[in-house]
Amino acid sequence: MPTETFEFQVEARQLLQLMIHSIYSNRDVFLRELVSNASDALDKLRIAALRDDTLGADVSDLHIEIAADPEARTLTVRDNGIGMSYDEVAELIGTIANSGTAKLLKELREAQDAAGAEGLIGQFGVGFYASFMVADEVTLVTRRAGESGGTRWTSRGEGTYTLERLDEDAPQGTSVTLHLKPADPEDQLPDYTADFKLREIVKRYSDFITWPIRLASAAEGDAEPLNSMKALWARSREEVSDDEYHELYKHISHDWRDPLETVRLQAEGTFEYQALLFLPSHAPHDLFTRDHRRGVQLYVKRVFIMDDCEALLPSYLRFVKGVVDAADLSLNVSREILQQDRQIQRMNRRLAKKVLATVKDMMTSAPDKYATFWREFGAALKEGLVTDPENRDAILAASTFPSTHHDSEPTTLKDYVERMKDGQSDIYYMCGDSRQSIENSPHMEAFRAKGVEVLLLTDPVDEVWVEAVGEYDGRPLRSVAKGDIDLGDEEGDGADAEREKRNEEYAALLGWMTEQLGDDVKEVRLSSRLTVSPACVVSDAHDITPALENMYRAMGQEVPPTKRILELNPGHVLVKGLKQAFDEREDRTGLAESAELLHGLAVLAEGGQPKDPARFVRLMADRLERAL
Structure with a gap:
């Protein structure tokens, strides 16, 4: 079949150039990303084979193999997983067709350190492109399980790539071959064909992968196992170091920073499951967007079922990353089935309580960690006070x-x-x-x-x-901005009589102002909460606040406007002057403007805006002119 040449999407080309020419303190991450992609492909094939008996895929020895050729300066990472079709290769590798591309490029350019740039690679799911940090040319050969023909993708990362359909029976899965740049100690570029270096990287980043990772040896004709394959959540706490937990977190979350806290839970009895959860140290940029992906993965007896399982934790804990491995769930489950499953609902409640208890314990055991957690995730956690009444007390205790x-x-x-x-x-x-x-x-x-x-x-x-x-x-x-506030009075028993007398003195003015401002306010009354300002606006005790009105309207809900209450400070010179003018004048045209100005000032003081800003400014300018 003929080979076709394509140009990278503009954003993809810019991303490639940034990654190729930027200096990274640790380029080893390229292998971590390739192994992670291979592991995902094996997970997907196992599930596909369990669900489809007619797939015809060989699942007898699913594994990842790494092969180095020092003479040819090549490194190959291959798997016998799900593979990709020709169209999938074109869509997933030839372009970066997602809305986060522009933001990724901006953040990569602005990254102040190498670790930050590495984190962004994984965060946006473009780890495959990390290969060009160490390779002059990358060749990918893949065949999707159940299909006969394969696909070859090749690029030097210079703006174009080639695609070729393979008629011959390509091996099932995906093989990525890197034509490595020369090792250069001055450029801190290690020799990635050296066995010891490959063992070091796999042990550091991928020891927890549940599939065998083997290092092919051309001389001996066999393959050396590189990883333990034992899931960290299945080991006892004493067997696992904090570094191993942190690497698992980074693999799951694609975050380059260590987690803030690790949460373990093992449930035994009629429904058994293990959970290994992590509280991140910083909030993702999309935490409060509708498309935010939740980070908890679901396994059944160590068989990967689904990523971002929304049913495992309530939405206000969507920032939690980790793994939940259940022993008694069906492998053939969907998100819809999980939402209705009673066992999953019980897991959801128990996991939520465990996370909340961990956060509360951090208050006293690790106050600095708690302060970081609350700064990053407090706003999300407080959503549970509305959506999760069952855990309301626990959330309040952790807030x-x-x-x-x-x-x-x-x-x-x-x-x-x-x-x-x-x-x-x-x-x-x-x-x-x-x-x-x-x-x-x-x-x-x-x-x-x-x-x-x-x-x-x-x-x-x-x-x-x-x-x-x-x-x-x-x-x-x-x-403090709703209803009538009474903080008590230090004047003694005569305070009530004094307030009653003052209300009587101002009754006429208050009634007149209520009539004058009737389109904008529900009532004008004297205030017990003001000591310095002349006036303020407050909501009635059971009325919706302006902020909530705006929030509902932003969500597309129609909310009828609510009139508020104007409170006056009888001890302020402006209010005293207004009362004196009201008592002495029969022509109250000017007083009506004063009342309007007083109301506008009160609205401005709380951060609002007068109903007619231009009129308010004109009236204020006229008053200032007369005063001068």
């Missing part, structure tokens, strides 16, 4: 929140309750875009003046979970 008690150290709800002032019945919080914006909010003035602690919640999910949870330890969670 911490910034508060006015300390500038840098967050607090647990338990500690907050222990510090509550005598007579305080509510746990106070405020949601906002940042700690600074919350602390500068007018709503915080009375709490700051009286030394009442307030939780400072800045994640978008906070607006939702505080409404869903409602209370902790029998104490209501209460927003």
